[in-house]
Amino acid sequence: MSKTIIDKRPALFEKTDCNIWTDPYIGLQMLKMHLNPDFDGASRQQESVRKTVDFILKYIKPTGGLLDLGCGPGLYTSIFKDRGYEVTGVDFNKASIRYAVERRHDIKYILGDYIQEYPQGKYDAIIMIYCDMGTHSDDDRDKLLKNIYSSLNDGGVLIFDVFTERIVCDKQETKNWEYAPSGGFWDENEYLLLSQTFHYPENKAFAYQYNLLTDNESKHFIVWDRYYAEKEITDILKDTGFRQVAIHKNILSDNNFTSNNEMFIVAGK
Template identity: 35%
Template sequence: MQYAQKPELYATGTIQLWEDPHIAKGMLEAHLAPDNDAASRNHQFIDRSVKWLSTLSPVEAAPKVIDFGCGPGMYTSRLAKLGYEVTGVDISENSINYAKEDAVSNNLHINYRNESYLELKDEGLYDWAILIYCDYSVLSPEQRQTLLENIKRALKPGGKLIFDVFTPYQYEPLKESHSWYAENASGFYKDGPHLCLFSHFLYEDDVYLDQYVIIDEMDQVDVIRVWDRSFTVARLQQEIESAGLKLSAYYSNVAGDLYNEASKSLCFVVEKW
């Protein structure tokens, strides 16, 4: 069956996960669930993360921050409450609309922009930037290069980028697999009855793909592909330095926990030369 065949590396699907209106509603609910690590990390972790980030870049010394892939504002709203001048960029119109409404209701002055961070043209505006919950890992090598160029251009001299990725330990037990389920009503990926064919594929260089083939009652077929890759410290450092950025420190996560060899995630703090 064609849908069980392994796609070419970084082949795109027919639907982009963050842009489909129905899926976007479910993604927003997942972001906002306080104890859920599905779309954003749980709120307790986010609180701890923001506290740590504010010690790395104190508001008195580094007031201007941009959140790449801000979603509905889980980090931006907390940073704004601490006095930072915050910009949030996200490709999801649904998430940005929620974030704007939340900012107004809480009297927070946050610059939210519904655009792709791969197209950002800001120059020398920010003291620091964040890219959180392993967004970097889902991009192709060409997209990662573009993103790093955009971030470097947007930062002031000496500005910092704090971001996280998964390590190989996150995916160590996984093997290639195929499964399916039938949804009799509305589901996460489709409004109305549908069949979902799921495949998990492994590629060289620690690249992974979760593929969802959605077939509805009218035999319309949609393909959703979620790419990911894991990084070691050495591999990520090489990629960062190739982009003209300097590694300052690394941790197990964006809450500042000390790194160890068995960590499933990796947080880099890098600086613009």
């Protein structure tokens, strides 16, 4: 099988056929990272999860329907279910959803892409944690926000986090090769990985491009990080219809996530 390395700057918000969240092997590695309580690589550490939940509880009704977009293996959904909420979780990592379903039969889990197949129903609170909003193009973000707004009950709240403009202090354009003779995160067998970071300052976005070469094939992945100015994200939400938008910073302690420069947004319908 021929192998191709795509060594060029991607078009803004370019998508690839391969996806790190839906790739069967990488999806399992992502699940392991989610479940590591001492690592921020896929879900934040337990202390940060607790702080995030405490923050969210200040702004949502004491009971009601809650939707977790990008729920992973259910770290947040389980806590909110135990607090009395009727919880739905959505994610397109098959390994994470399988784990979540096996762990809690009293929570509704949906395997799917919430951009293309937004879950039906009405909710009092919708959460989207770990800067997932920034992984989407502006067009997909706007489509998602419209669906979120429509699915919220009157008085409902959307809470999510995104990177601030200060992420540029933590990131720079890079190009690196990695050789794994015995396999690793990207494949169980020997592989060579080209990792590249590209910055699009005029669009407030970073692209992380990966070329994975194994004995049998090559795979091409791109992950996006869209960051925002406070006024920009506030105006986007108000244009969608949200009446009240509040920005909160310094909710979490330093961690080894992509950047510590995130802000939490509370948007009320």
